[in-house]
Amino acid sequence: AQSVTQPDIHITVSEGASLELRCNYSYGATPYLFWYVQSPGQGLQLLLKYFSGDTLVQGIKGFEAEFKRSQSSFNLRKPSVHWSDAAEYFCAVAPGGDKLVFGAGTILRVKS
Amino acid sequence: DADVTQTPRNRITKTGKRIMLECSQTKGHDRMYWYRQDPGLGLRLIYYSFDVKDINKGEISDGYSVSRQAQAKFSLSLESAIPNQTALYFCATNFRGTGLNTGELFFGEGSRLTVL
Numbered sequence: 049a050q051s052v053t054q055p056d057i058h059i060t061v062s063e064g065a066s067l068e069l070r071c072n073y074s075y076g077a078t079p080y081l082f083w084y085v086q087s088p089g090q091g092l093q094l095l096l097k098y099f100s101g102d103t104l105v106q107g108i109k110g111f112e113a114e115f116k117r118s119q120s121s122f123n124l125r126k127p128s129v130h131w132s133d134a135a136e137y138f139c140a141v142a143p144g145g146d147k148l149v150f151g152a153g154t155i156l157r158v159k160s
Numbered sequence: 161d162a163d164v165t166q167t168p169r170n171r172i173t174k175t176g177k178r179i180m181l182e183c184s185q186t187k188g189h190d191r192m193y194w195y196r197q198d199p200g201l202g203l204r205l206i207y208y209s210f211d212v213k214d215i216n217k218g219e220i221s222d223g224y225s226v227s228r229q230a231q232a233k234f235s236l237s238l239e240s241a242i243p244n245q246t247a248l249y250f251c252a253t254n255f256r257g258t259g260l261n262t263g264e265l266f267f268g269e270g271s272r273l274t275v276l
């Protein structure tokens with residue numbers, strides 16, 4: 049069965065520091081890959097997605113993610129974190145393009 | 161107005177009661193989903209529907225049922241609520257697309273259910 053692993057439950061970074069959130073997936077072929085963000089009390093908003101082509105994808109709010117087939121990873125990065133980035137981040141895969149499977153989420157805390 | 165609307169947003173109920181969570185969308189999407197979110201577990205799929213006459217179980221469908229009354233409406237029912245169904249429930253929609261349109265879900269703001 050397909051699965052998504054986000055190894056870090058919580059991450060704390062200082063405002064202005066760089067950020068990397070890890071995501072590994074288990075699937076035989078290259079799935080569709082997504083990163084969503086959930087601010088407190090809100091639904092999930094799509095940050096970026098990967099389907100094919102360039103393995104470095106740009107998203108909203110200054111985020112980017114890199115697909116590495118050899119590592120089955122799709123890590124999310126941001127060069128300089130802002131206090132407003134504090135939220136929970138979910139990696140998700142859609143193996144056949146249907147029915148997203150989500151990771152457990154990583155809670156990001158930003159300290160000033 | 162939100163494209164995907166869930167009602168109620170918050171509900172407290174007692175064990176054994178029947179509860180219905182409703183979802184309506186104005187995006188014109190044919191596919192609708194119900195997910196459950198628990199801390200540390202992410203979102204898990206309960207049921208999904210690709211069309212009005214299509215209902216499919218997700219990974220955690222036991223104790224739940226759904227009804228797709230129209231293309232725009234998808235409701236989730238708990239026939240006899242139990243405390244471990246306390247969670248945040250999300251409705252989501254998408255359409256059968258191709259390429260970069262594939263898979264992206266559009267979420268409602270969630271319905272927080274507490275079962276005492």
